[in-house]
Amino acid sequence: MRILVTGGAGFIGSALVRRLLDHGEHEVLVFDKLTYAGNLNSLASVSDSPRFSFVQADICDAAAVQGALAEFRPDVVAHLAAESHVDRSIDGPDAFIETNIVGTFVLLNQALRYWSGLSGEDKARFRFHHISTDEVFGALGEDGYFTEETAYDPRSPYSASKAGSDHLVRAWGHTYGLPVLVTNCSNNYGPYHFPEKLIPLIIIRALKGEPLPVYGDGSNVRDWLYVEDHARALQAVFERGSVGETYNIGGGAERKNIEVVRAICGILDRVQPRADGVSYADQITFVTDRPGHDYRYAIDASKIQSNLGWSPSVTFEEGIERTIRWYLENKSWWQEILDGRYATQRLGVVRNG
Ligand code: NAD
């Protein structure tokens, strides 16, 4: 298949692209603006492939989107381009509205125009796959899970913008017949994760001997999914999912944030002990909570398991150890980011709150 991946230079997008080029005969066009979060170094292992191409462009630019669709003629648009960090959406929501809502609208309009011009097998095969988040469902208490039927209740500028984009995608499917698929996924982690997010931030700050910031009391719960398992799920959905359907994707690995941070410290104590022999856990620091911090997310992934035969293959314990080893072995990847783009400082503190 010919797959156009928006946001393919980001964390999850690059994992999907590496998978598509490493397994099978797919042709891939990465369409990415290369914001602070986009990184061609994450695609270095596949960028020499004759089946890989790249265009640096903004999904809000209708002419650029139209040109890429006309030239590449994809069977699938896998739409991952987004502003993805909750704390940045608190500091500056503008880019989230622009890219996540307006950009998705532009992409849908151009995809519809492109798809309308197809015929026969090409038209029947086309899919628009929108990659979204479990955060659109709001926050859970101690019990319960998000299913595909859970009502939307987004609570941060980020999740509200993703909810808006989900609604647009479904509307284009319902009203115009565009063959859409939507997936809502839990927290990903793994190699090439931008160091603003909890897990890479804690690994890197631990290695640099800096305080490890835990928001609030660390009791908030996230469900963690290894990014390569997510990439495999995405491929299953656009290859075999039913048009118009939504699939929730989760790791079945709920952890309190403080448990995640302690697990990272425990592994680092074993594989790269501090010179002074003190545990990295000594660096843990409880800091002011994130404004509007959702308490718990948890996914019921039984639909994708029963309908498409997908389930996570990597446990949290395996995945976190693999991830830590990757950051230890790929210091140049993250040091380049720290030197030029983001040095792990605190984000998302409310200005007048
Ligand atoms: P990321 O921030 O690592 O990457 C986003 C990519 O999109 C970057 O390469 C960036 O350059 C590109 N981009 C941003 N704005 C663009 C624009 N206007 N035009 C073209 N490209 C643009 O994000 P990620 O963590 O890889 O997330 C990918 C998608 O998956 C997002 O839609 C996100 O909402 C969703 N998601 C992420 C997670 C997670 O845990 N990271 C979980 C569920 C869903």
Ligand code: DAU
């Ligand atoms: O649930 C899916 C979402 O997961 C995705 O849609 C988002 O794109 C992705 O960024 C992620 O959102 P979170 O807000 O859950 O991820 P983050 O890594 O920012 O934070 C994870 C948890 O850790 C959250 O409860 C806040 C907390 N945290 C985060 C940071 C950066 C800390 O305690 N300390 C920190 O320094």
